[in-house]
Amino acid sequence: MGHYIARRLIYLAAVLLVVSAITFILMHAVPGGPFDQEKRVPPEILANLNRRYHLDEPLPVQYARYLYDVMLPHFTTNPPKNTVDNDFLINFRISKLWVQWMNFGPTYSSRSRTVNDIFRQQLPVSMQLGILALFLAIATGIPLGIMAALKQNTIFDYLGMSLAIFGVCVPVIVLGPLLVWIFAVEMKVLPASGWGSTPPFLFGVFPQTLGWDYFKFAILPVVALGLGSSAIIARLTRATLLQVVREDYIRTARAKGLQERLVITRHALKNSLIPVITILGPLFAALVTGTFVTELIFGIPGMGRYFVTSITNRDYPVIMGTILLYSVFLVIANLVVDILYAYLDPRIRYD
Amino acid sequence: MTAEIKSIPTGTHAGGAILTHKRENLWQDAFRRLLRNRAAVVGGVIVIILALTAILADLIALMPYDEQTLVDQNKVPAYMVKLFPSMKPYAKISDKYPMGADYVGRDLYSRMVYGSRISMSIALIGPLISLFIGVIYGSISGYFGGRVDNIMMRIVDVLYAFPGLLFIILLMSFFRSSLSDPTPGTLSYMLGQLDAKLGGMLFIMIGIGLTAWETMARMTRGQVLSVREKEYIEAAHMLGVSDLRIMFRHILPNIIGPLIVVETLAIPGYIALEAFLSFIGLGINPPMPSWGAMIADGSRVIRTYPNQAIFPALALAITMFAFNFLGDGLRDALEPRLRGNQ
Numbered sequence: 001m002g003h004y005i006a007r008r009l010i011y012l013a014a015v016l017l018v019v020s021a022i023t024f025i026l027m028h029a030v031p032g033g034p035f036d037q038e039k040r041v042p043p044e045i046l047a048n049l050n051r052r053y054h055l056d057e058p059l060p061v062q063y064a065r066y067l068y069d070v071m072l073p074h075f076t077t078n079p080p081k082n083t084v085d086n087d088f089l090i091n092f093r094i095s096k097l098w099v100q101w102m103n104f105g106p107t108y109s110s111r112s113r114t115v116n117d118i119f120r121q122q123l124p125v126s127m128q129l130g131i132l133a134l135f136l137a138i139a140t141g142i143p144l145g146i147m148a149a150l151k152q153n154t155i156f157d158y159l160g161m162s163l164a165i166f167g168v169c170v171p172v173i174v175l176g177p178l179l180v181w182i183f184a185v186e187m188k189v190l191p192a193s194g195w196g197s198t199p200p201f202l203f204g205v206f207p208q209t210l211g212w213d214y215f216k217f218a219i220l221p222v223v224a225l226g227l228g229s230s231a232i233i234a235r236l237t238r239a240t241l242l243q244v245v246r247e248d249y250i251r252t253a254r255a256k257g258l259q260e261r262l263v264i265t266r267h268a269l270k271n272s273l274i275p276v277i278t279i280l281g282p283l284f285a286a287l288v289t290g291t292f293v294t295e296l297i298f299g300i301p302g303m304g305r306y307f308v309t310s311i312t313n314r315d316y317p318v319i320m321g322t323i324l325l326y327s328v329f330l331v332i333a334n335l336v337v338d339i340l341y342a343y344l345d346p347r348i349r350y351d
Numbered sequence: 352m353t354a355e356i357k358s359i360p361t362g363t364h365a366g367g368a369i370l371t372h373k374r375e376n377l378w379q380d381a382f383r384r385l386l387r388n389r390a391a392v393v394g395g396v397i398v399i400i401l402a403l404t405a406i407l408a409d410l411i412a413l414m415p416y417d418e419q420t421l422v423d424q425n426k427v428p429a430y431m432v433k434l435f436p437s438m439k440p441y442a443k444i445s446d447k448y449p450m451g452a453d454y455v456g457r458d459l460y461s462r463m464v465y466g467s468r469i470s471m472s473i474a475l476i477g478p479l480i481s482l483f484i485g486v487i488y489g490s491i492s493g494y495f496g497g498r499v500d501n502i503m504m505r506i507v508d509v510l511y512a513f514p515g516l517l518f519i520i521l522l523m524s525f526f527r528s529s530l531s532d533p534t535p536g537t538l539s540y541m542l543g544q545l546d547a548k549l550g551g552m553l554f555i556m557i558g559i560g561l562t563a564w565e566t567m568a569r570m571t572r573g574q575v576l577s578v579r580e581k582e583y584i585e586a587a588h589m590l591g592v593s594d595l596r597i598m599f600r601h602i603l604p605n606i607i608g609p610l611i612v613v614e615t616l617a618i619p620g621y622i623a624l625e626a627f628l629s630f631i632g633l634g635i636n637p638p639m640p641s642w643g644a645m646i647a648d649g650s651r652v653i654r655t656y657p658n659q660a661i662f663p664a665l666a667l668a669i670t671m672f673a674f675n676f677l678g679d680g681l682r683d684a685l686e687p688r689l690r691g692n693q
Contacts, residue, residue, distance in 0.1 A: 289516035326514035
């Protein structure tokens, strides 16, 4: 297992290299640069700006510089100053040595902010949205699927599966405006846009207070984002549970006189959840990128707006940083799922 | 797609006639099973209606999609106020527009009719591109196996690690700015012109095509691997049939069924993707209407004129429902084994 994880981590590094290279090439293949827009800037100022952000260097040098700043840890013996050019996501100290890691660089749109500032202030909002949606999807999807399977071909089954089809067919950009119209415009019970927590965040991610003032903003976007995943989980849980209850070991369990409740919870459910766990990886990926759409619809100050505007503004470090960070999320999520898979199903061994 | 299926009956090899007969029966049988599935029939009928709407948009629409009457901006017909009570304080009544007018006074109904063109084209072209690239890539990888397979699948693995939506946003902006080369005569100029003629559809299709084939490639490879070892393939090898012919004449017809089914089930995803791209302004070019772009415009005024966002949203939802039901029905009729996967 250790070998397997080590191999996967090396693979992660390789993937990140390729992802960063492709992104870098795509960004720079477009003619022009981030500073020649709308109003014409005098050539001297343009040259200065380009020199300030190292955009006058050859592209391979720029790429190497970026990789060095982001991927390799930096060591200093003096306490490091926290400036716009020297802002690292991870800082710690081993006796007299300061270690700094992951400097995603400055943003071009604002002189005083860095990409790491965006990660610190906007990413937690996106993460809260994603985590709540994943939680909603699991907490409603699995019970719904179990109920539909245990009461197969009854009204519960049909209701549950209709809801699941609804969830699969209605994308966020449809559900979002519908929910806003019903609950914010007509009924006026929930706000139409905004988010209930601002920096600083607890442990860098979680909101300081959890209450109605937080959830009243979260309910609509979380439902809009999570319903689709909930539907996928419900359908899969139902399908696998129906398959599992026909297995021989379930008949054995019943034959030895085990209570039906125990047969289901201990024997059937545990085995039917394995496929559900495997799709959590791709599902997490869909939710993470889905936060972008949801944030745009509900006016949530997360990563979504920053990424879309950074693309139109040619804000290279923001584009690179966001894509790299989300790739890391995806690869790690898949790794966690694979490990969980081996843990739940002892027949699977990675060697 | 259909050409490949149709090509089977004209097979010239010995025993072709018997095989042909069975194959046709299979498809007829599947069609009969499809007709018995009520949800699939409803889905199919809606898809046909939508396709006709898209083709005959010029006849069905009341006005051109870009005709603006600025004095009529945000006007609604009388029944709309009953439907959306919150609209009452703001509503300006005009029965000229069956679903109301948008923020620059364009007929919402006509724009929705034209908007079906984009969604339906994506529903048609998206799967074709994905099948074309994915099947060729997956067939080569699975058929030759060994090192070729290893390298080709590692490439797919890496592409999988890309956050798909972010990648497609990046691609779209790349196409938009780099292929709008102003010097005539170059390839990028031609592509840019073609895209402008299609209202921005070309780049959406390339973007979808470039990101959607990976799943198809993996699936094709898996299917090829399972068919490759069959006796009839061995027999074909013995007879000295070329690799290319074995791949496309003997393997492909046997694996294409499940691939088509999976691709049909992916159609709602393509439609949603186009709508999303147009929603954030990287899809079709205004004033060409797309339901996604209309939802984006409507969302801005949802507090006062909810009809402008709700109607295109409903159109999008109904289309996705229809394709989903049709896809489910096709799967049950053609490849019931795939059932547990969704």
